[in-house]
Amino acid sequence: MSESIxxxxxxxxxNCYSMARAFFAAYGTPSVAYGQVALGATQHSRYIQxxxxxxxxxxxxxLSCLAKYAKRLGRGTRAILxxxxxxxxxLLIEERERLSAAFLVPxxxxxxxxxFEKDAFYAACQAQGIPYPETLAVxxxxxxxxxxxxxERLGYPFIIKPSSSVDYWHHPFAGMEKVYLAHNKxxxxxxxxxxxxxxxxxxxxxxxxxxGGDSAGYVLTVYIDRxxxxxxxxxxxxxxxxxxxxxxxxxxxxxxVPIPPIAEPLCRLLATVDYRGFANFDLRQDERDGRFYVxxxxxxxxxxxxxxxxxGKNPAALLAEDLVQQKQLKNEDMCQQILFRTxxxxxxxxxxxxxxxxxxARQLHKNGQxxxxxxxxxxxxxxxxxxLYVWEHMRRQKQKFHHYCARMR
Numbered sequence: 049m050s051e052s053i054x055x056x057x058x059x060x061x062x063n064c065y066s067m068a069r070a071f072f073a074a075y076g077t078p079s080v081a082y083g084q085v086a087l088g089a090t091q092h093s094r095y096i097q098x099x100x101x102x103x104x105x106x107x108x109x110x111l112s113c114l115a116k117y118a119k120r121l122g123r124g125t126r127a128i129l130x131x132x133x134x135x136x137x138x139l140l141i142e143e144r145e146r147l148s149a150a151f152l153v154p155x156x157x158x159x160x161x162x163x164f165e166k167d168a169f170y171a172a173c174q175a176q177g178i179p180y181p182e183t184l185a186v187x188x189x190x191x192x193x194x195x196x197x198x199x200e201r202l203g204y205p206f207i208i209k210p211s212s213s214v215d216y217w218h219h220p221f222a223g224m225e226k227v228y229l230a231h232n233k234x235x236x237x238x239x240x241x242x243x244x245x246x247x248x249x250x251x252x253x254x255x256x257x258x259x260g261g262d263s264a265g266y267v268l269t270v271y272i273d274r275x276x277x278x279x280x281x282x283x284x285x286x287x288x289x290x291x292x293x294x295x296x297x298x299x300x301x302x303x304x305v306p307i308p309p310i311a312e313p314l315c316r317l318l319a320t321v322d323y324r325g326f327a328n329f330d331l332r333q334d335e336r337d338g339r340f341y342v343x344x345x346x347x348x349x350x351x352x353x354x355x356x357x358x359x360g361k362n363p364a365a366l367l368a369e370d371l372v373q374q375k376q377l378k379n380e381d382m383c384q385q386i387l388f389r390t391x392x393x394x395x396x397x398x399x400x401x402x403x404x405x406x407x408x409a410r411q412l413h414k415n416g417q418x419x420x421x422x423x424x425x426x427x428x429x430x431x432x433x434x435x436l437y438v439w440e441h442m443r444r445q446k447q448k449f450h451h452y453c454a455r456m457r
Contacts, residue, residue: 055079059132060087066354068095070364092434118150128152159321182256205231207255221246225293260335268329282382287400291452301389301396310340355388358419387412391445
């Protein structure tokens with residue numbers, strides 16, 4: 049390549065670390081990363097030069113930080129700026145024009161911003177005939193009568209979640225969770241009182257629960273090139289999700305599966321907003337009839353993105369080949385079978401539903417087709433503190449699943 053690439057990542061979690069691994073694997077270049085707090089996932093790694101910047105989520109702090117970094121860039125270096133959370137993604141979309149003078153900013157256009165609100169995303173899905181769970185939206189604490197009506201319409205248990213995740217996390221409260229499952233009217237009332245009592249200004253969604261355990265969940269990742277053409281698709285089926293209050297829905301273990309039929313209309317939906325870059329969809333399959341429903345669009349790569357790198361579809365290489373080298377990408381679905389996990393394999397095997405995909409996961413583990421972003425011999429050997437962090441992370445994950453999921457098996 050005539051230009052050298054310098055990845056600049058915004059975040060501090062596993063998503064950030066996985067992207068840094070992807071860039072290093074493709075180009076041998078460590079990433080620069082900025083985050084509001086230092087997290088273990090991005091510490092003591094040879095792949096990341098991490099800097100903690102308090103209040104980085106504030107627009108003026110972020111712009112100042114990036115402006116200072118841009119002044120240090122050498123000639124012949126192309127800095128590619130990648131957000132690893134929804135908060136940074138929204139800020140980069142809003143400030144893309146200003147930042148593009150110094151950075152390559154591979155985020156979707158501003159036409160995507162309304163879809164950050166889940167109820168607006170569902171409206172777009174309805175227009176395209178894409179199935180999603182029946183959903184009611186409330187913008188203030190509903191009456192007991194309204195809650196009872198919602199229970200009669202949706203059936204118990206039903207899901208309660210904020211329409212805007214970005215705004216929701218800015219209003220913490222005791223008992224806060226990522227998503228809630230209300231089993232009766234009293235539980236629904238308590239959850240809604242906590243959310244609206246925190247000062248959260250957005251809408252809250254009450255949603256029909258799609259039957260099935262963790263293995264009913266799927267993640268679909270799509271890459272749309274600079275011309276607006278879908279070039280890469282990859283899908284994983286969940287074996288296990290995290291069950292901590294603030295981690296519900298995060299994938300702890302996945303296996304690669306064929307692309308489901310719902311991918312086609314979802315790509316058509318992206319075309320209606322002139323989408324570019326990576327899109328990440330959370331899906332759920334109803335165990336009763338096999339139908340897929342879409343739950344959410346993340347306008348960025350998800351925290352499980354290392355399953356792309358391990359499956360031969362390195363996201364860093366896709367970005368560089370499309371936007372820097374401006375190659376003509378091929379239309380390719382990820383077909384390589386892998387097990388992706390962020391927890392010990394013994395925990396996967398112990399708590400996952402014992403179906404054919406769990407048996408496949410066991411075989412993939414035996415065959416070495418087992419991808420855990422934390423297990424990298426070179427990175428672990430380079431710094432004992434990194435190895436100590438990974439050991440402690442896995443120990444804690446084992447404890448968490450024992451605590452939250454002891455009755456799952």
